[in-house]
Amino acid sequence: xxxxxxxxxxxxxxxxxxxxxxxxxxxxxxxxxxxxxxxxxxxxxxxxxxxxxxxxxxxxxxxxxxxxxxxxxxxxxxxxxxxxxxxxxxxxxxxxxxxxxxxxxxxxxxxxxxxxxxxxxxxxxxxxxxxxxxxxxxxxxxxxxxxxxxxxxxxxxxxxxxxxxxxxxxxxxxxxxxxxxxxxxxxxxxxxxxxxxxxxxxxxxxxxxxxxxxxxxxxxxxxxxxxxxxxxxxxxxxxxxxxxxxxxxxxxxxxxxxxxxxxxxxxxxxxxxxxxxxxxxxxxxxxxxxxxxxxxxxxxxxxxxxxxxxxxxxxxxxxxxxxxxxxxxxxxxxxxxxxxxxxxxxxxxxxxxxxxxxxxxxxxxxxxxxxxxxxxxxxxxxxxxxxxxxxxxxxxxxxxxxxxxxxxxxxxxxxxxxxxxxxxxxxxxxxxxxxxxxxxxxxxxxxxxxxxxxxxxxxx
Numbered sequence: 001x002x003x004x005x006x007x008x009x010x011x012x013x014x015x016x017x018x019x020x021x022x023x024x025x026x027x028x029x030x031x032x033x034x035x036x037x038x039x040x041x042x043x044x045x046x047x048x049x050x051x052x053x054x055x056x057x058x059x060x061x062x063x064x065x066x067x068x069x070x071x072x073x074x075x076x077x078x079x080x081x082x083x084x085x086x087x088x089x090x091x092x093x094x095x096x097x098x099x100x101x102x103x104x105x106x107x108x109x110x111x112x113x114x115x116x117x118x119x120x121x122x123x124x125x126x127x128x129x130x131x132x133x134x135x136x137x138x139x140x141x142x143x144x145x146x147x148x149x150x151x152x153x154x155x156x157x158x159x160x161x162x163x164x165x166x167x168x169x170x171x172x173x174x175x176x177x178x179x180x181x182x183x184x185x186x187x188x189x190x191x192x193x194x195x196x197x198x199x200x201x202x203x204x205x206x207x208x209x210x211x212x213x214x215x216x217x218x219x220x221x222x223x224x225x226x227x228x229x230x231x232x233x234x235x236x237x238x239x240x241x242x243x244x245x246x247x248x249x250x251x252x253x254x255x256x257x258x259x260x261x262x263x264x265x266x267x268x269x270x271x272x273x274x275x276x277x278x279x280x281x282x283x284x285x286x287x288x289x290x291x292x293x294x295x296x297x298x299x300x301x302x303x304x305x306x307x308x309x310x311x312x313x314x315x316x317x318x319x320x321x322x323x324x325x326x327x328x329x330x331x332x333x334x335x336x337x338x339x340x341x342x343x344x345x346x347x348x349x350x351x352x353x354x355x356x357x358x359x360x361x362x363x364x365x366x367x368x369x370x371x372x373x374x375x376x377x378x379x380x381x382x383x384x385x386x387x388x389x390x391x392x393x394x395x396x397x398x399x400x401x402x403x404x405x406x407x408x409x410x411x412x413x414x415x416x417x418x419x420x421x422x423x424x425x426x427x428x429x430x431x432x433x434x435x436x437x438x439x440x441x442x443x444x445x446x447x448x449x450x451x452x453x454x455x456x457x458x459x460x
Contacts, residue, residue: 005034005069012064014263015219016046017055019070028112030073031055035063042093044077044223047264054264056219058093076112079227080105081234085208086178089195092212092224109234111226115286122290127355128299131167131420132160134342134413137430138369139327142355143170143242144290146300148250150316151329152309158190159417160329160340161246161303162197165207167420168244171361177244177299178235179207182228184221185214185252208235214252221256229287229298236296243298245288250281250304254315270314278318285322311346325349338414345377361423364449368430371444372408375437379405400437407433431455 008020017033031043033055041064047054055070079094080103089098096102124144130136141147151157165179181198183191191211198204208231212224225247235241247253254277261274269275288300302323306316309331320326325348333341356365379401382394386402394402411433415421421429431453434442439450439457450457 005071007067007069009064009066009068009070012061014259015056015061015217016260016263017043017057017061017064017068017070019053019055021049021051022053022070023072025053025072026076028076030075030077032071032073033057033064034069034071036065036067037063039063045072046260056222056260058217058220058223060217076110077223078108079111079230080107081109081231081238082106083235083239085231085235087205087207089209089211090227092184092210092216092220092227094210094227097209097211109230111223111230113226113230113233113283113287115283116289116291120291122292123354124290124297124351125354125360127171127360127423129167129169129171129423130164131422132163132340132342132415133421133426133429134340134344134347135164135327136361136421136423136426137365138344138373139325139342139347139349140352140355140361140365141168141299141349142351143299144288144297145325145349145351146285146288146302146323147325147327147349148300148302148304148316148319148323149327149329150306150311150319151303152306152331155305155329155331155334155341156339157303157305157329158194158248160327160342161248161301162194163340163417164301165198165244165246166201166203170242171423175242176206178241179203180228180232180235180243180245181207181209182225182245182247183209183211183213184224184247184249185212185216185218185255186248187214218256218259221253222260225253225284229284232298233287236298237291237294238296240295242296244301245298246301246303247284248303250302250319251307251315254281273314277314278321281318282322285319324351333409333413336409338409339417340413340415342413344373344413345380362427364445364453365423365427367445367449368427371434371442372412372430374444375401375404375434376408379403379408397438397441400441404433404436407436427453 006022011018029045033041041059043055043057046056082105091097124142126143128141168177210228212221232243232245236243258273288298290297328343328346330341330343382402
């Protein structure tokens, strides 16, 4: 820590303070700012060159002037980590929000972190049961995976995330997941809803919440997910917990990146977002996974709302490149009153095949998933045809598939918010609804599975 206090501020733009060259300082170094009225604010070095230092201020730049004294602390931002984090609610800057005491850490961990070394990374292959049929059967989640939820304004993505947080379990283990919940730019109403639901179900006892509200400093949103991941890494790799990290909302995080980039007068990339947004997101997402020789794991569920329901928008587009699939929430299904309104057609889990099958879920899982997908896709296409030519123009097969698409949505996708279906129930329900299609049209299913599992074709 330097004993010098500098008063060389040349400019203030948004959450950024620019000052003339002072001393050699490190990127990410912690800064304290003492204002003229004696109050103290905290910041972090965002950029440094031979003649200029840029500091981002966490509490906002109101009241900062040329008389403000700046002192460099000689260290980067660190989070005190211990098992006492479990059950706590913290601010986006890591301070207690629940009225409890300060966290006394067993150690202090650098929040910048790093992606898991590819050599040390173990391939994810353990099935996680969420209790939601659309996910478990069609877009299966695997321990150590990063699987974002692509949603839009007004859709129940938060309800789905909370249901996953409550119900997620490994089928071959009694160990519960520790949930690290990272909220960025959410409203007070959303925060109260999350907190009430976690308290009501008892899930808060196995959760750590980092909460940055909409009226908290936008610049704080840039460190909130890094604090959450640092806590997750400590619990997973030092104490062998299976950790489920849920971010909401990554769109607010990216908007903060754009705001900071504009304040720094950077050359903007697509739609005004900084060109390094892909790298920045990858630094967060790639901290998920399993490390060889460690029992713990980090599984990520980033939630992002697509501006204008546009899946080609830079935020979902770049997230899709980095992560291992996506779960897409459908406004059309939501308007029909179906919960969870998961559209399985554009949804994808790239690690699904590694986590399903005999000994993991059930031997018929892959074939059942393929048949459901094919039948639903064809039924959806036929709806458009019926609108033009009417049902009378359809043959027997098409009529069955058209009816199947409605049954699939109303019986298979539809669940209550507290309904927890195990994988056997999910697959058995799939076979039940496939009785509405003549077996000769179930072309994605091997005859041996039809003989063994089809309710009307079983051979004892």
